[in-house]
Amino acid sequence: MKRSLTMLAAALLLATPAVAGGSLTLEDAWARPNLPNRPAAAYVTIRNTGDVDDAVIAVSSAAFDRAELHTVVKDGDVMRMTPLDRLPVPAGGKAMLKPGHHHAMLFDAAEPLEVGATFPLTLTFETAGEVTTQVSVRRRAPEGNGHGGHDME
Numbered sequence: 319m320k321r322s323l324t325m326l327a328a329a330l331l332l333a334t335p336a337v338a339g340g341s342l343t344l345e346d347a348w349a350r351p352n353l354p355n356r357p358a359a360a361y362v363t364i365r366n367t368g369d370v371d372d373a374v375i376a377v378s379s380a381a382f383d384r385a386e387l388h389t390v391v392k393d394g395d396v397m398r399m400t401p402l403d404r405l406p407v408p409a410g411g412k413a414m415l416k417p418g419h420h421h422a423m424l425f426d427a428a429e430p431l432e433v434g435a436t437f438p439l440t441l442t443f444e445t446a447g448e449v450t451t452q453v454s455v456r457r458r459a460p461e462g463n464g465h466g467g468h469d470m471e
Contacts, residue, residue, distance in 0.1 A: 341368025341370070342367075342407070342443065342449060343364070344363070344449060345364075346363050346460040347452065348360070348361055348454050348460055349424075349437075349453050350455070351432055352430060358427060359421040359422065360377075360379075360421065360424060360439050361417060361459070362439070362453070364441070365412045367410065373407060373445075374387060374413070374442070375387075375443065376441075377440065378439075378442070379453075381424075384424075385422055386422070387404075387420070389402040389419065390418055390420075397418075399423065416459075433456060434456075436454055437452070438451070438453070439451055439452075
């Protein structure tokens with residue numbers, strides 16, 4: 319019974335979005351399993367229900383030695399990842415970290431990411447400060463994050 323309650327508490331924690339300053343929420347945080355000695359990427363939807371614009375200016379995670387905010391840009395016929403200094407989150411709007419676009423690039427994992435695992439991800443905002451959420455490692459994007467739950471393998 320104790321294990322069941324612990325599992326229920328963990329599931330509720332993952333289902334509850336993190337809130338900062340009453341107006342920012344982080345939803346559907348997820349990452350794919352990573353290959354040994356390879357960087358990982360994390361994705362999340364950021365909603366701003368307030369009336370003040372904000373922006374993500376940094377990312378970090380205790381599960382990785384280094385984390386950076388990245389975007390994907392087209393350079394001729396080649397898609398390249400490049401660091402992103404800030405990601406605007408407009409008042410009354412949202413911003414997304416999603417595959418093939420903006421994302422949190424995570425380097426030197428303490429342990430390989432396996433399906434079912436979780437790890438903390440902290441986003442630092444210009445106005446709201448730090449907001450931490452739990453990232454779920456999965457093979458498929460969660461429903462509602464702009465990818466319709468399609469396989470990402």
